[in-house]
Amino acid sequence: MTPMPTPAAQTDLAAEMRAIGLAARAAGRSLARASRAAKDAALRAAATAIRDHAKTILAANAEDLTFAEGSRLSAAMLDRLRLDPGRIEAMARGLEEIAALADPVGSTIAEWTRPNGLHIARVRVPLGVIGVIYESRPNVTADAGGLCLKAGNAVILRGGSESFHSSGAIVACLHRGLAAAGLDGGAVQRVPTRDRDAVGLLLAMNDLVDIIVPRGGKSLIARVQKESRIPVIAHLEGNCHVYLHASADPAKAVALTVNAKMRRTGVCGAAETLLCDRSVAATLLPPVLAALIAAGCEIRGDAGVQRIESRAKAATPADWDTEYLDAILAVRVVAGLEDAILHIERHGSHHTEAIVAEDRAAAETFLERVDSAIVLHNASTQFADGGEFGMGAEIGISTGRLHARGPVGVEQLTTFKYVVHGDGQVRP
Amino acid sequence: MTPMPTPAAQTDLAAEMRAIGLAARAAGRSLARASRAAKDAALRAAATAIRDHAKTILAANAEDLTFAEGSRLSAAMLDRLRLDPGRIEAMARGLEEIAALADPVGSTIAEWTRPNGLHIARVRVPLGVIGVIYESRPNVTADAGGLCLKAGNAVILRGGSESFHSSGAIVACLHRGLAAAGLDGGAVQRVPTRDRDAVGLLLAMNDLVDIIVPRGGKSLIARVQKESRIPVIAHLEGNCHVYLHASADPAKAVALTVNAKMRRTGVCGAAETLLCDRSVAATLLPPVLAALIAAGCEIRGDAGVQRIESRAKAATPADWDTEYLDAILAVRVVAGLEDAILHIERHGSHHTEAIVAEDRAAAETFLERVDSAIVLHNASTQFADGGEFGMGAEIGISTGRLHARGPVGVEQLTTFKYVVHGDGQVRP
Numbered sequence: 001m002t003p004m005p006t007p008a009a010q011t012d013l014a015a016e017m018r019a020i021g022l023a024a025r026a027a028g029r030s031l032a033r034a035s036r037a038a039k040d041a042a043l044r045a046a047a048t049a050i051r052d053h054a055k056t057i058l059a060a061n062a063e064d065l066t067f068a069e070g071s072r073l074s075a076a077m078l079d080r081l082r083l084d085p086g087r088i089e090a091m092a093r094g095l096e097e098i099a100a101l102a103d104p105v106g107s108t109i110a111e112w113t114r115p116n117g118l119h120i121a122r123v124r125v126p127l128g129v130i131g132v133i134y135e136s137r138p139n140v141t142a143d144a145g146g147l148c149l150k151a152g153n154a155v156i157l158r159g160g161s162e163s164f165h166s167s168g169a170i171v172a173c174l175h176r177g178l179a180a181a182g183l184d185g186g187a188v189q190r191v192p193t194r195d196r197d198a199v200g201l202l203l204a205m206n207d208l209v210d211i212i213v214p215r216g217g218k219s220l221i222a223r224v225q226k227e228s229r230i231p232v233i234a235h236l237e238g239n240c241h242v243y244l245h246a247s248a249d250p251a252k253a254v255a256l257t258v259n260a261k262m263r264r265t266g267v268c269g270a271a272e273t274l275l276c277d278r279s280v281a282a283t284l285l286p287p288v289l290a291a292l293i294a295a296g297c298e299i300r301g302d303a304g305v306q307r308i309e310s311r312a313k314a315a316t317p318a319d320w321d322t323e324y325l326d327a328i329l330a331v332r333v334v335a336g337l338e339d340a341i342l343h344i345e346r347h348g349s350h351h352t353e354a355i356v357a358e359d360r361a362a363a364e365t366f367l368e369r370v371d372s373a374i375v376l377h378n379a380s381t382q383f384a385d386g387g388e389f390g391m392g393a394e395i396g397i398s399t400g401r402l403h404a405r406g407p408v409g410v411e412q413l414t415t416f417k418y419v420v421h422g423d424g425q426v427r428p
Numbered sequence: 429m430t431p432m433p434t435p436a437a438q439t440d441l442a443a444e445m446r447a448i449g450l451a452a453r454a455a456g457r458s459l460a461r462a463s464r465a466a467k468d469a470a471l472r473a474a475a476t477a478i479r480d481h482a483k484t485i486l487a488a489n490a491e492d493l494t495f496a497e498g499s500r501l502s503a504a505m506l507d508r509l510r511l512d513p514g515r516i517e518a519m520a521r522g523l524e525e526i527a528a529l530a531d532p533v534g535s536t537i538a539e540w541t542r543p544n545g546l547h548i549a550r551v552r553v554p555l556g557v558i559g560v561i562y563e564s565r566p567n568v569t570a571d572a573g574g575l576c577l578k579a580g581n582a583v584i585l586r587g588g589s590e591s592f593h594s595s596g597a598i599v600a601c602l603h604r605g606l607a608a609a610g611l612d613g614g615a616v617q618r619v620p621t622r623d624r625d626a627v628g629l630l631l632a633m634n635d636l637v638d639i640i641v642p643r644g645g646k647s648l649i650a651r652v653q654k655e656s657r658i659p660v661i662a663h664l665e666g667n668c669h670v671y672l673h674a675s676a677d678p679a680k681a682v683a684l685t686v687n688a689k690m691r692r693t694g695v696c697g698a699a700e701t702l703l704c705d706r707s708v709a710a711t712l713l714p715p716v717l718a719a720l721i722a723a724g725c726e727i728r729g730d731a732g733v734q735r736i737e738s739r740a741k742a743a744t745p746a747d748w749d750t751e752y753l754d755a756i757l758a759v760r761v762v763a764g765l766e767d768a769i770l771h772i773e774r775h776g777s778h779h780t781e782a783i784v785a786e787d788r789a790a791a792e793t794f795l796e797r798v799d800s801a802i803v804l805h806n807a808s809t810q811f812a813d814g815g816e817f818g819m820g821a822e823i824g825i826s827t828g829r830l831h832a833r834g835p836v837g838v839e840q841l842t843t844f845k846y847v848v849h850g851d852g853q854v855r856p
C-alpha cells in the first residue's frame with residue numbers, strides 16, 4: 001500500500017516532479033528512435049501482463065473502491081472507477097489494437113523538389129513528452145500510455161486520486177511491457193502521489209513537457225487551461241445538435257435522433273438539442289418525440305414543440321446551452337436552414353452536429369457553414385469517436401482549433417520536421 | 429494625425445478592443461465562405477492601392493521617422509522602420525504573390541470510407557481570427573494582412589508604436605482592396621492606438637481571437653507567451669548550427685559555412701555556431717575560417733580552433749548559447765557525429781541545423797537525430813524561409829512543436845474539420 005504523502009515528502013515533491021520530467025525527456029529521446037517492432041512488442045507484452053496480473057489489478061481496484069466509498073463519490077463516478085474482468089480484457093485488447101495501428105513516426109507527409117534542386121520532405125516525428133491529467137477511469141492509464149508509446153512519446157500520467165492504486169497496478173504492467181521490449185521504463189511514468197500540488201508543478205514544467213492533455217470534467221479542464229505554461233489539447237463540452245431539415249426522411253429522422261441522444265447519454269457526441277424546420281414540425285416531430293419518450297428521454301421544448309407534444313416540458317433559455325449528458329433533450333422549432341445554422345453558432349460548442357436531409361444542397365450548406373470539429377449528413381452524432389473514424393484508439397476529442405481538432409489518435413500525437421537534401425546549395 | 433490616447437479614451441479602450449474583436453469574428457465568418465476569386469481580387473486591388481498611394485504611405489512613414497528620431501531607436505530599428513519606393517513596390521508585389529498562391533480553404537487533406545459506408549473527409553477551413561503583434565517593420569502590416577486574408581481569416585494587427593502612421597496608411601490600402609472585392613472591411617483591422625494596454629486586452633479576448641502570432645524580439649515574445657489566454661504560434665530564437673563532418677567536401681564546407689553565416693547575419697536562419705570533426709579540423713577549418721574572416725566575420729573558438737586560427741578569439745561558455753544576429757561565429761571542434769548531435773541538443777534552439785558531409789549514412793543519422801524544425805544536408809541554413817521552401821510568403825518561422833513547425837504560410841494559418849456523409853447510419 002502506497003503511503004499518503006507526509007510533510008517531508010511534500011517538501012520533496014518539486015524535486016520529485018523534476019526528476020520525473022528529466023527521466024521522461026531522456027526516455028522520449030530514445031523512444032523517438034525506437035523501431036516499430038520494439039514499440040509494438042512492448043504494447044503486446046503489456047497486454048499480456050495486464051491479463052496475467054488481472055487479480056493484482058482487481059485487488060488494487062478493490063482498495064480504491066473501499067477508499068472511494070468512504071468519500072462522497074457519485075454512483076456514476078464509482079461506476080467509472082470500477083474494474084471487472086471484462087474491463088480488464090478490454091484494456092488488454094485496446095493495447096493490442098494500438099500495436100496493430102500503423103506507426104506514424106518517420107512517415108513522409110509531403111515532399112517536393114525546388115527549382116534549385118533542394119529536396120524537401122515533411123516527416124512525422126513524435127511530439128516529445130506528453131502530460132495526461134485525468135479523473136476516475138483507470139483504463140485511461142492503459143489507453144493514454146499505449147497511444148503515447150506508439151507515437152514515440154514519453155508520457156507522464158496523473159490519474160485521479162480515487163484511482164490511485166488501480167492506475168499504479170496498470171502502470172506496472174506497462175513497465176513489464178517496456179522491459180520485455182528493451183525500452184526505457186521512463187517512457188511511461190505516473191505521478192506517485194495523490195498530492196494535488198503535483199498538478200501545478202507538472203503544468204509549470206514547460207522545459208520538460210511539450211503538451212498537456214486533460215481528460216475530465218469542466219473544473220479540471222478550466223484549471224489546466226488557466227494554470228498551464230504548456231500548450232494544452234483540451235476536450236471541452238459537446239453540446240451537439242441534430243437538425244431535421246424540411247427534406248428529412250421520416251424514418252431516418254426517428255432512427256438518427258434516438259440513436260444520437262439515447263445510445264449512450266454520457267458520451268461527448270450525444271445530442272443535446274434537436275432542431276426541426278417549422279414547415280415539417282407537425283408531421284416529422286410527433287413520431288421522433290414519441291420514440292424518444294418511449295426510450296425514456298425527457299423532452300424540453302419551445303412553445304411550438306409543446307403544442308405538438310403535450311408531454312414536453314417548457315425549455316428555458318439555459319437549456320439551449322446545456323450539455324445534459326443525461327436522458328434529456330432540448331427541442332426547438334426553427335424557421336429553416338439559416339435559422340438552424342445561427343442557433344448552432346450561438347449555442348453550440350463546435351464539437352459535433354448532424355443534419356438529417358434528403359436535399360443534398362441543403363446538407364452541403366449545413367456541412368460547410370457549421371463551424372464544428374465534426375459535421376455529419378444523415379448519420380448519428382454518436383459516431384464522434386476515433387475508433388469509429390478508423391483512427392484506432394483516441395486520447396480524447398479536441399474542441400480546440402490548433403494542431404488537433406476532433407478525435408486525437410496516434411497521428412495527432414505527433415509533429416513533423418522538414419528534412420532537406422542538397423548537394424551544396426547556397427542561398428543567393 | 430491620430431491623437432495620443434487621452435485618459436477618457438483610455439477608459440474606453442476595453443470597449444473599443446471588444447468592438448474590434450466582435451467585428452473581426454463577424455468578418456471571419458463571412459470571409460470563411462468567400463470565393464478564391466473574391467479574396468484574390470481584394471489582394472490585387474490592395475496591391476494597386478499601395479502603388480497608387482505610395483506618396484501617402486511615404487508621408488506617413490516620414491511622420492513615424494520624425495517621431496522615432498526623437499526617441500532612442502537604434503540605427504537598425506530606424507532602418508527597419510524606413511520605407512522607400514523599392515520597399516513599397518516589394519509590399520505590393522508580395523500581395524500579388526499571395527494572390528497567386530493556391531487557396532488552402534476547402535481542400536480535402538484526406539478522405540476515406542468506413543466499412544459501414546460512412547464517408548469521412550478532413551477538409552481545410554480557416555483558423556478564424558488571428559491577432560498579429562509585431563514591432564517596427566511596417567511591411568509586416570501588408571504581409572500578415574495578406575496572408576491571413578488568403579487563408580480566410582480575419583486579422584487584428586497590432587504594430588509597433590514607432591510604425592503607427594505607416595501601418596495606418598497601409599491598412600487603408602488593404603481596406604480599399606477589400607471594398608473593391610465586396611468583402612467585409614472588418615477582415616483586416618488594426619489596433620487604433622499606441623496604448624500598450626491594448627496588447628493585454630487583445631491577449632485576453634480568448635472568445636473572439638483564435639490565435640496570436642507575435643513577431644519581434646525576445647521581450648515581446650516573452651510577454652505574449654506569459655500573458656496570452658489564447659494559443660500562440662511563436663517564433664523564438666534561431667541558434668542555428670553548421671556541422672562539418674569528417675567526410676565533408678572542402679569546397680562545400682567553405683561555401684556553405686560562409687553563406688550560412690554571412691549572406692545576411694540578421695535573419696533567424698543565420699548560422700551562429702560551427703562544429704567541426706576533430707579528425708579533419710586541421711585540414712578543413714583553415715580555409716573555412718580564412719574565408720569567414722575575409723568576409724568580415726569575428727571567430728570565437730575553443731582551444732582547438734585557436735590553435736588552428738590565431739585570429740580566433742577565445743569562446744566563453746555563453747557563446748554556445750548566443751544568437752548573435754551579427755558577423756560573429758562560435759566555432760568548436762567535436763569528437764565526431766555523436767558529439768555534434770549532443771552539442772546541438774544541449775545548446776540549440778530547435779530551429780535549423782545543417783550537416784556538411786559526403787557520407788550519406790552520417791548525414792541521415794544527423795537528419796534523424798537532430799530535433800529541429802528544419803534539418804539540412806549539404807545546404808545553407810539560410811534556406812530556412814517559407815519562400816525558399818516554395819510555400820509562398822510566411823508570417824514567421826515557428827519554433828514550437830504544435831500545429832505549425834518551421835515556416836508559417838497560408839496552409840499553416842488554417843485548421844480542418846471532419847465532413848461525414850452517411851445515408852442513415854446509426855451507431856450500434
